Amino acid sequence: MQLLKQLFTTEVGLFSAVGIGIMLCMAGFFLWLFTRDDAPKDKPHP
Numbered sequence: 001m002q003l004l005k006q007l008f009t010t011e012v013g014l015f016s017a018v019g020i021g022i023m024l025c026m027a028g029f030f031l032w033l034f035t036r037d038d039a040p041k042d043k044p045h046p
Helices: 001-007 011-035
Strands: none
Touching: 001 011
């Protein structure tokens, strides 16, 4: 419990929490980006 208090009340803890949040958002974005199926469909040759 003391660690959570330090994480959200001290300046260094807040910067760490923001950094962790940004990294989690980036991980989610890149997971979404690389797993979507947006490759162009192959056109059949005449």
